[in-house]
Amino acid sequence: MFARSLFRTSSSALRSTTTRTAFLTYKPATTFTLRLQSTLSANQLNKDSTPFKFTSGEEPLVRYTTEHEWVAIHPDGTSFVGITKYAADALGDATYVELPVDLIGETVAQGDTVGSIESVKSASEIYSPLAGEVTAVNDALEENPGLLNEDPMGEGWIVKLTKADGEVEGLLNEEEYVKLLEEHEDE
Amino acid sequence: MKKRLNVSNGVGEPVTVPTDQLLSHGLGREPITVPTDQLLKKSGVVKDAKIPSVADTVTQDTTTTTQKVEPPEGFNKLNFQKYLSFINSGDVCQDYKQPNNVKLEDIVHENLPISIISKFTDPKLNLSIEKYIYDNMPDPRTNELARRMVLYKNKPVIVMGKNQNPFKEINLRLAGLYEIPIIRRMSGGGTVVHDLGNVNFSFIASKEEFHRAKFSGLLVDKLNELIGVDGFAVSSNGKVEYNMPTFKLGINAKGDIINAENEKKVSGSAYQISKGKSLHHGTMLLNVNLKVLGKLLKLSPRRKESIICKSIDSIPSPVQNMGVDEEIFKYCCVNAFIEGYGHQVGTLHEDYDNLIKLNGSDVVKVDSYQELPEEVWENYKRFGDWNWTFGKTPKFQFKLYDEENGYFDVTFVIDRGLVIKEVIVDEDINGYFSRLVETVEQGSEPVVFVGEAVKKYINDEEIAKVVSWNIDFNVNYQRMYDGVKL
Numbered sequence: 001m002f003a004r005s006l007f008r009t010s011s012s013a014l015r016s017t018t019t020r021t022a023f024l025t026y027k028p029a030t031t032f033t034l035r036l037q038s039t040l041s042a043n044q045l046n047k048d049s050t051p052f053k054f055t056s057g058e059e060p061l062v063r064y065t066t067e068h069e070w071v072a073i074h075p076d077g078t079s080f081v082g083i084t085k086y087a088a089d090a091l092g093d094a095t096y097v098e099l100p101v102d103l104i105g106e107t108v109a110q111g112d113t114v115g116s117i118e119s120v121k122s123a124s125e126i127y128s129p130l131a132g133e134v135t136a137v138n139d140a141l142e143e144n145p146g147l148l149n150e151d152p153m154g155e156g157w158i159v160k161l162t163k164a165d166g167e168v169e170g171l172l173n174e175e176e177y178v179k180l181l182e183e184h185e186d187e
Numbered sequence: 188m189k190k191r192l193n194v195s196n197g198v199g200e201p202v203t204v205p206t207d208q209l210l211s212h213g214l215g216r217e218p219i220t221v222p223t224d225q226l227l228k229k230s231g232v233v234k235d236a237k238i239p240s241v242a243d244t245v246t247q248d249t250t251t252t253t254q255k256v257e258p259p260e261g262f263n264k265l266n267f268q269k270y271l272s273f274i275n276s277g278d279v280c281q282d283y284k285q286p287n288n289v290k291l292e293d294i295v296h297e298n299l300p301i302s303i304i305s306k307f308t309d310p311k312l313n314l315s316i317e318k319y320i321y322d323n324m325p326d327p328r329t330n331e332l333a334r335r336m337v338l339y340k341n342k343p344v345i346v347m348g349k350n351q352n353p354f355k356e357i358n359l360r361l362a363g364l365y366e367i368p369i370i371r372r373m374s375g376g377g378t379v380v381h382d383l384g385n386v387n388f389s390f391i392a393s394k395e396e397f398h399r400a401k402f403s404g405l406l407v408d409k410l411n412e413l414i415g416v417d418g419f420a421v422s423s424n425g426k427v428e429y430n431m432p433t434f435k436l437g438i439n440a441k442g443d444i445i446n447a448e449n450e451k452k453v454s455g456s457a458y459q460i461s462k463g464k465s466l467h468h469g470t471m472l473l474n475v476n477l478k479v480l481g482k483l484l485k486l487s488p489r490r491k492e493s494i495i496c497k498s499i500d501s502i503p504s505p506v507q508n509m510g511v512d513e514e515i516f517k518y519c520c521v522n523a524f525i526e527g528y529g530h531q532v533g534t535l536h537e538d539y540d541n542l543i544k545l546n547g548s549d550v551v552k553v554d555s556y557q558e559l560p561e562e563v564w565e566n567y568k569r570f571g572d573w574n575w576t577f578g579k580t581p582k583f584q585f586k587l588y589d590e591e592n593g594y595f596d597v598t599f600v601i602d603r604g605l606v607i608k609e610v611i612v613d614e615d616i617n618g619y620f621s622r623l624v625e626t627v628e629q630g631s632e633p634v635v636f637v638g639e640a641v642k643k644y645i646n647d648e649e650i651a652k653v654v655s656w657n658i659d660f661n662v663n664y665q666r667m668y669d670g671v672k673l
Binding site: 095098102113118120122123125142145 | 498
């Protein structure tokens with residue numbers, strides 16, 4: 001669970017989505033699966049955004065971390081990193097994004113700090129889901145930190161890196177990530 | 188109702204006695220009998236000798252003047268006395284006996300709730316100790332009992348939030364003049380001024396437990412319980428008076444502790460989340476010089492307008508001192524922490540001179556430089572480094588123009604590391620800035636945004652002084668950051 005207290009807000013938001021979905025589809029389904037679907041779509045990459053469309057005609061591979069980061073890995077190794085919708089909601093309004101400018105051109109290991117987000121007086125660190133070389137940071141966040149809340153899984157990406165060769169371990173696929181969120185809620 | 192007058196007790200302290208006693212003295216009847224505890228009153232004004240209200244006189248007559256309100260059970264008076272003698276022991280040293288202390292490095296990895304009280308007052312050292320404790324606490328996701336409460340007081344210092352701009356938040360002129368150090372901390376939020384009348388508390392737990400007001404809530408309950416409790420009743424001999432809370436506290440929408448009645452802040456908060464952990468930083472104004480505090484963060488409107496930055500703004504709020512004694516406040520912090528997280532869950536086995544167990548939870552005192560681990564001193568270097576505090580300033584623009592003659596109107600674009608990236612010239616009739624512009628454009632030598640450094644590139648001596656003054660009011664960084672070369 002990201003934050004017990006803040007979770008209440010996001011889970012009630014989830015519930016309202018669930019109700020709406022149920023109303024529109026008229027499908028007799030259990031609350032659980034409906035909630036699963038809504039959570040899933042909420043934490044999916046925005047298909048109209050740069051991190052998704054970077055390689056034309058091919059979808060990136062999207063993976064998640066238990067720390068609520070996402071990474072979109074493109075065939076050429078170019079990867080975009082950001083925080084999930086769930087994390088953005090839990091943090092609240094971002095007021096400043098500390099971009100890892102110093103790391104551009106540097107190699108980072110999986111789990112290394114790649115910046116931080118400040119929201120309502122709290123500074124939260126972001127960790128790299130992959131090992132690789134940092135090639136760019138999302139300068140748009142400097143001018144408009146609110147982008148992180150508006151489109152966390154799209155134009156609110158934080159770091160761009162070139163994935164190092166080799167298999168990536170310890171990352172979750174969408175299903176596993178949603179399951180993680182569900183488990184947190186049940187706690 | 189009896190009128191009361193101030194008379195001298197012979198040691199220069201006014202004591203309040205009822206009129207009849209005063210008159211009786213003059214008339215040679217009964218001698219004045221002033222209780223010994225009243226003579227020990229710090230303020231010299233007897234608090235419980237207030238004029239009773241009409242209702243009081245009807246039902247209770249004058250008995251209210253001698254009534255002592257005992258602290259509630261939750262306060263645990265005996266524990267307070269135990270805490271007091273523990274925290275003060277060792278202040279007067281027995282020179283033949285070295286204390287047998289547990290070192291910080293021996294306890295930081297424990298999967299236990301531990302309160303740690305630093306007796307140091309060097310702000311850099313306290314922040315370094317706190318960071319050390321935070322970084323070395325085991326991951327609370329797998330060490331479910333691991334939590335920390337850290338308490339300390341600092342000598343005068345200005346502490347900025349992680350993502351703030353000192354040029355925008357701090358009255359550098361006054362900070363430089365008074366030689367008040369400026370430090371950037373690890374948590375977010377706004378700028379605060381500490382002095383010895385302020386106590387800092389840090390609550391460290393897991394990221395999952397992160398809550399802006401949970402610990403504050405526990406603390407507020409503990410303090411509110413003590414309103415109206417007699418300040419003599421908590422001391423071991425009943426002869427020393429402690430200043431107890433006098434007004435009810437509450438928590439505002441932002442999670443700050445406030446005076447419930449007038450909503451003035453008595454405490455500020457900031458938070459840090461990393462590596463599965465969370466830290467809640469709190470300040471508590473007990474007895475701070477609020478006039479100086481406000482001045483150190485006050486900037487002229489012109490200065491404010493001259494800086495354009497996306498950094499975090501400090502939001503000035505009306506503040507008030509709580510007025511309670513430090514001992515009471517710190518004890519309440521420990522008490523709230525133990526009640527919430529540490530009650531009887533386990534303690535270290537051995538006994539040490541700098542460790543006590545309160546309600547089955549460890550409280551450790553840190554007061555020896557020699558026993559601090561190397562990592563603390565590494566942190567110390569960082570907190571005392573200009574490159575951290577000033578160098579980590581978010582990008583910003585600084586506008587400087589000649590209001591009087593209109594000779595120049597320039598904007599400095601300052602990048603990370605406080606390096607001037609660009610100088611935009613809107614007006615420079617006499618070419619004062621040409622050499623600066625050229626140097627910055629060439630990029631052969633970095634020009635840092637420091638008055639003394641920029642000064643060298645200005646083509647007119649008088650204008651150079653003006654520019655330098657307007658940048659940082661000639662603050663002496665060398666004194667503030669241990670001989671830094673800029």
